[in-house]
Amino acid sequence: MSFKAGFVxxxxxxxxxxxxxxxxxxxxxxxxxxxxxxxxxxxxxxxISNENxxxxxxxxxxxxxxxxYQLQTEMNKCVDLAFEEGDIILxxxxxxxxxxxxxxxxxTLNKTNAKIIVxxxxxDLYKPEEIIDLQSHYQQIIPNADFYAISTTEKIGKxxxxxxxxxxxxxxxPYFDIEEWTDRNTRFFVSEMIRERIFSNYQKxxxxxxxxVVEKYKEKEDQxxxxxxxxxxxxxxxxxxxxxxxxxxxxxxxxxxxDKISNFLGQKxxxxxxxxxxxxxxxxxxxxxxxxxxxx
Ligand SMILES: Nc1nc2c(ncn2[C@@H]2O[C@H](COP(=O)(O)OP(=O)(O)OP(=O)(O)O)[C@@H](O)[C@H]2O)c(=O)[nH]1
Ligand SMILES: [Mg+2]
Numbered sequence: 001m002s003f004k005a006g007f008v009x010x011x012x013x014x015x016x017x018x019x020x021x022x023x024x025x026x027x028x029x030x031x032x033x034x035x036x037x038x039x040x041x042x043x044x045x046x047x048i049s050n051e052n053x054x055x056x057x058x059x060x061x062x063x064x065x066x067x068x069y070q071l072q073t074e075m076n077k078c079v080d081l082a083f084e085e086g087d088i089i090l091x092x093x094x095x096x097x098x099x100x101x102x103x104x105x106x107x108t109l110n111k112t113n114a115k116i117i118v119x120x121x122x123x124d125l126y127k128p129e130e131i132i133d134l135q136s137h138y139q140q141i142i143p144n145a146d147f148y149a150i151s152t153t154e155k156i157g158k159x160x161x162x163x164x165x166x167x168x169x170x171x172x173x174p175y176f177d178i179e180e181w182t183d184r185n186t187r188f189f190v191s192e193m194i195r196e197r198i199f200s201n202y203q204k205x206x207x208x209x210x211x212x213v214v215e216k217y218k219e220k221e222d223q224x225x226x227x228x229x230x231x232x233x234x235x236x237x238x239x240x241x242x243x244x245x246x247x248x249x250x251x252x253x254x255x256x257x258x259d260k261i262s263n264f265l266g267q268k269x270x271x272x273x274x275x276x277x278x279x280x281x282x283x284x285x286x287x288x289x290x291x292x293x294x295x296x
């Protein structure tokens with residue numbers, strides 16, 4: 001039997017459960033999940049490999065209807081690239097957002113040569129008739145797609161999704177080492193775990209105005225890890241909010257992040273966080289490039 005391998009790109013509007021789906025399918029914490037929308041900012045790849053196949057699952061940022069700053073424009077470019085590069089596209093939808101035929105995502109899907117699977121997520125929250133109505137709606141606007149109703153939190157749907165992906169996966173040698181589970185490095189996961197704690201601890205514009213960069217990652221002789229990370233914000237008022245009265249807020253983020261990272265690495269972690277203002281960074285091309293957001 002020849003080897004099968006391909007890119008399975010996961011696309012949808014913000015907050016529908018794309019990252020939850022990737023984590024559920026690969027049975028690991030690849031991608032951070034949060035109840036706030038626009039959590040994911042990069043394409044993140046996770047692999048399911050064995051001696052017969054390699055499924056490359058690609059989590060993407062949620063599609064933003066009207067980008068308000070360049071970071072959001074770059075996030076949308078990740079989605080457009082995912083349409084082009086996918087052998088299979090998983091469109092994740094829920095009942096809280098709907099599309100019509102003229103929507104960019106639907107029009108692009110109907111033009112692609114990739115196989116399309118529509119996944120109606122969060123069915124733990126729906127009445128049976130809502131599922132039937134949504135199924136007929138999506139079958140009408142994307143006639144070439146398969147359709148499954150799933151729930152990542154209730155763990156419903158994995159077997160049928162994997163079975164369908166394997167049916168569609170093209171014959172191809174593995175793209176990545178079959179021992180690897182992702183193409184992202186430890187520093188990336190560390191910065192994402194800190195960012196996730198920021199999403200959970202702050203409201204309004206703070207999560208969206210911050211970027212986390214791991215500046216130092218050093219394993220010490222006693223097997224513990226020393227990590228220094230900078231949290232960039234856009235204005236000094238945001239820096240004050242982030243730090244909080246007598247540093248209480250940032251201390252909480254630091255402790256929670258340290259525990260998460262330590263759990264992930266299986267090592268003791270010494271974490272030091274610094275907050276810096278980088279004026280209007282979300283609109284600065286050179287900064288976005290440095291932070292790894294520019295696709296070209
Ligand atoms: N009830 C329910 N909630 C879910 C389900 N799947 C995901 N969620 C929740 O939906 C929220 C968003 O999940 P994410 O996985 O971060 O969504 P996303 O599409 O990756 O979001 P962005 O990265 O912001 O585009 C989180 O609070 C999840 O816990 C589900 O099957 N049922
Ligand atoms: Mg996400």
